[in-house]
Each structure stands twice: as structure tokens, then as C-alpha cells.
Amino acid sequence: MSNNSKQFIEKEAFQIRQAYDFTNPEIDLFKLGQEIGIDIQTQSQQSHGISGALIRSGNDFMIYYSSSVNNIPYQRFSIAHEFGHYFLPEHPENILKNGAHFSSAGAKRNAKDPYEKEADYFSTCLLMPKSIFENEMYKFNDGMEAIKALANLFNTSLTATAIRYIELSDSPAMLIISSNGLVDAVFSTRELRKFGDCRYTKNSTFPQKNIISTELSKKEIYLSDWFNTNYNIKALEESITLGSYEKTLTVITTSTIYDEIEEETNDEIWEPPSFK
Numbered sequence: 001m002s003n004n005s006k007q008f009i010e011k012e013a014f015q016i017r018q019a020y021d022f023t024n025p026e027i028d029l030f031k032l033g034q035e036i037g038i039d040i041q042t043q044s045q046q047s048h049g050i051s052g053a054l055i056r057s058g059n060d061f062m063i064y065y066s067s068s069v070n071n072i073p074y075q076r077f078s079i080a081h082e083f084g085h086y087f088l089p090e091h092p093e094n095i096l097k098n099g100a101h102f103s104s105a106g107a108k109r110n111a112k113d114p115y116e117k118e119a120d121y122f123s124t125c126l127l128m129p130k131s132i133f134e135n136e137m138y139k140f141n142d143g144m145e146a147i148k149a150l151a152n153l154f155n156t157s158l159t160a161t162a163i164r165y166i167e168l169s170d171s172p173a174m175l176i177i178s179s180n181g182l183v184d185a186v187f188s189t190r191e192l193r194k195f196g197d198c199r200y201t202k203n204s205t206f207p208q209k210n211i212i213s214t215e216l217s218k219k220e221i222y223l224s225d226w227f228n229t230n231y232n233i234k235a236l237e238e239s240i241t242l243g244s245y246e247k248t249l250t251v252i253t254t255s256t257i258y259d260e261i262e263e264e265t266n267d268e269i270w271e272p273p274s275f276k
């Protein structure tokens with residue numbers, strides 16, 4: 001049974017970055033393959049539900065990735081996922097019993113399989129290492145501007161970048177991923193959760209506040225539209241629908257910092273002591 005912690009996976013992926021001197025935001029995965037002697041190949045046949053595979057014959061390893069989805073960031077995530085199965089402790093001996101491991105794509109994927117989850121997180125960390133990501137993320141305005149710019153820099157998908165952004169950001173921000181009118185996932189930063197709880201969870205009906213558009217839509221809202229909070233806080237709602245998957249990303253940000261409004265409220269009720 002595999003039990004690598006997130007911190008361990010983060011460290012492992014970063015050590016590989018350092019060992020082969022990949023200091024730019026965008027890592028060249030084919031070069032990493034060359035460095036360690038793993039051949040990376042593809043076939044562009046029609047989708048068969050496989051995103052990639054790690055194949056072993058004797059001491060030789062090969063990574064296969066599907067290019068039936070014509071999307072480079074998606075392919076890069078699949079390749080980096082297979083590197084995870086190669087590098088992470090417990091993976092090769094357990095998943096390569098028959099000489100090959102196939103990673104399923106999309107809905108066919110078993111989201112609870114710990115090997116798949118760990119390889120996905122390894123992929124995230126190898127493509128977007130914490131320290132390099134944090135170095136870049138505050139150079140941009142919070143929200144979709146930062147996410148788009150980071151996705152460009154790291155050559156990663158908008159979805160994977162948005163999730164990583166919410167994981168690492170110190171700003172009040174939230175991401176809602178939805179498809180077919182239902183919420184698939186909600187992610188929020190600790191700074192935003194100080195205000196309250198999100199009103200929507202997985203499988204909630206997605207509030208159709210926006211005209212679904214593949215162009216970025218932006219509007220000013222109140223945080224209480226999305227959050228159970230007693231404060232009247234202005235926020236920005238940005239949405240974009242990704243055509244190929246009919247998936248909508250909605251990002252909520254606010255420039256209001258919870259601790260600042262808490263202080264103000266306390267100032268109001270504070271009265272100077274009187275000495276009579």
C-alpha cells in the first residue's frame with residue numbers, strides 16, 4: 001500500500017528538478033526522459049480511455065502518452081504523472097507487476113486509487129514546483145489574470161494551474177469547477193475561509209449567473225453570493241468555459257483582507273478608558 005505524504009511528494013519532485021537543473025518554470029519533460037534514459041513515445045489513435053502508461057521490460061522503462069486529445073498541457077500532465085509512478089517509492093514494484101501500468105483518462109479514472117492520486121500530485125509538483133510557483137504568482141493581479149499567466153509560464157492547463165494557485169495563494173480566493181450545471185469541485189484559500197463557508201459543494205446545482213462563454217466573463221459581486229458570510233464584501237467573479245471539456249472554471253477573489261475588517265470592527269467598539 002502506498003502512503004507517500006503530500007510534503008514528501010513535493011520534496012521528491014523538487015529534488016528531481018534540482019538534480020537535473022530544471023530551474024525555469026516550464027520543465028522539458030522529454031529532456032528529463034533523456035537524462036534518466038526513459039524513452040517517451042506517443043500514438044495519436046482515437047481515444048481508448050488511456051491518458052498514459054509506464055512500461056517496463058527488464059531494466060528499461062518507457063513512457064507512453066496519448067495524443068488523441070490535442071492539448072499539450074494535458075499531454076504534459078499525463079507524462080509527468082507517469083514519471084510519478086517511476087520515481088515515487090512503492091510505485092514501480094506495486095503497479096508494474098505485469099510489466100505495464102495504464103493510467104485511465106477522465107471519467108474512467110478511479111479517483112480514489114492512492115497510486116493515481118499520488119502520481120497526479122507528483123505531476124502537479126514536477127510541473128509547478130511550490131517555490132518557483134510562489135516566486136511567480138504574486139507578479140500578477142489575483143484571480144484569472146494570475147492563473148492564465150502562470151498556465152502560460154509553466155505550460156500547464158488552466159484547470160491544473162487554477163487548482164495549484166488556490167492551494168498555494170495567500171490571497172482570499174476560491175475556485176469552482178462545474179460541468180453540465182453541477183459543481184464538480186470547490187477549492188478555497190485559508191484566507192478566504194476566514195469569512196465563512198462556501199454555499200456550494202460538490203454536486204450542488206451550479207448557479208447559472210453567467211452566460212456560459214468561452215471568453216472570460218468578469219463581474220463585480222458580493223462575496224455573500226457564494227459564501228455564507230455576514231460581511232458585505234465586494235468581490236470579483238471571473239468565469240471561463242473550456243470548450244473541449246464543457247467545463248466551467250469560476251474564480252472569486254476579493255481585495256478585502258479578513259484581519260483588516262476584524263480590526264476595524266474592534267476599533268469601533270473600543271472606547272478609551274476614562275479616569276475620573
Ligand SMILES: [Zn+2]
Nearest residue numbers: 102103116119
Ligand atoms: Zn497512473
